[in-house]
Amino acid sequence: MVVRDIIGFCILIALVLVMPHAVGNDYYIGVLIFAAFNCLACIGLSLLMGYAGQISLGHGAFIAIGAYASGLLTTKLGWSPWTAMAAGAFAAMGIAFIVGIPTLRLKGHYLAMATLGFASIIHIVAVAATNLTGGPAGVLNIPRLSLFGYRLDSDIRFYYFAWAAVVIGLYLAFNLIHSRVGRGLRAIHGSEDAAGAAGINTAAYKVQVFVVSAAYASVSGSLYAYYVNYIDPGPFDVMHSVLLVTMVAVGGLHHIWGAVVGALLLSLLPEMLSFTAGYLQVIGIQYRPDYDILVYGGILLVIMLFLPEGLFAGMIAGGKSVWNLVKRVIRGKQVVRE
């Protein structure tokens, strides 16, 4: 882990600790919990997109697998939530392995196509297999999680737990990147031929990272199920998969922090918009929630146009130029003093 990442961790943990006091409202705590779920899924997706150069348009399906495994195994078979979560993760990893093997052997974006199809299948199964998944009515009465005999029954408790999961997920991802495996993945991204000449089994590595990213998504889905205690097929459609890809792309593909920044921004943006809408009303502008999607699109467009490397890279560059400016001002003063 580099110094920059340790600083990042400190900032993230500080933010996580401060936020509940800053917002002080259960509704916003809930929004931040959902942001944590997105963060977790996006960290895994960013490993796949940024480090192996592959796109999955089916990560919503892996979230669904985690959520449904947790929901069904706990309510119908009475499994413990933790075992069910692990089972969901293993199921997602197994499926990722099966989908990945044929598609990742090929060069090019076949994974995107295959996962897109796979995501539609999972969504249709969730809607139509009413005996198994409850269909559109969903799965009710999913139990809450307990941690060391401590029930996560309030929003604030779950908030800390969800963000702790994000921090752990980040820790694992960073270790992975700064390892032999991570270097192998970045090498594949740089030049697949050269990676092969260095002894890297490119196809196997791509499958492995896809499997890991599916596990992230599945755990995020399980946490979602334990938080809302009720799941239906609605949130797991293909658009959610696309949204996850957008989060990673907006945040920046080339760094895990980009996934965190992108997931946070796009999770909180709708809330920020309705928040500003209140102020607009005060100054006499009628803002309707229908405009949300318009503003949303505009913001994405601006980010992709002016910060093609992503928001995170933009923030780093911005920070650097401010720092240089500060340095120049300080140095300027010294010159005057001399």
Next chain:
Amino acid sequence: MSGNNSILQLDGLRKVFGGVVALDGLCLSVGEDTITSVIGPNGAGKTTVFNLVTGYLAPSSGAMIYKNTRLQGAKPHKIALLGIGRTFQNVRIFPDMTVLENVMVGRHARSRAGVTVSALLPAFLRPEEKRIQAEARSWLGFVGLADAMDMPAGSLPLGKQRMVEVARALAIEPDLLLLDEPASGLNSRETIAMGDLIQRIRENQITVVLVEHDMELVMEVSDRVAVMNFGRLVAEGTPREVQEDPEVITAYLGE
């Protein structure tokens, strides 16, 4: 041959691309601990030989034997594990990674940490990671790039990028190193440095085969020179023998 044992044997190697015959029954034997240059006009099939030997292309027919192992059908990473390193005609480094990281990638073949161990333990708790770094540093020292270690590899001039590529190929601890036009695009000083490096590589008991157009370099460093034309071997011998071979003169200058 100057080496007693052959490390690589190509027997009737043939490669057809659509209707074009790139290699037409090539037979070549490379002696252990020698420097062999493969020369010939453009399109003679020199790079195709490298791509077949390292598994990037499959031969249409013929046999490739490296130290009693048949290479046909093996994937590039398997061939790297067997101990055949290579560089590419158009430098293929990892431009966004530092010079050191580029060479550390080369240690991949000789280290083992998998996904689980890597994810659970941070780098500073894994002795293997330190070893990989130390070994990569020593190879960078060997090619003379120790001072550029932390630079992004893509920011180096071409000559140094080629050195990074060679260091990465050396880091897999090859017994046979294939260099595809190592001097192309280099100025004369860089070319001399490359020739010197190739000789020092051989002193480390690594057999070197190079495809090269720079005749001065070829004649200076090679123990054996193989001349190809139209996918066949037209001459083979010491640099002196080859220079005087009438068939070679025909191949290069025409009738």
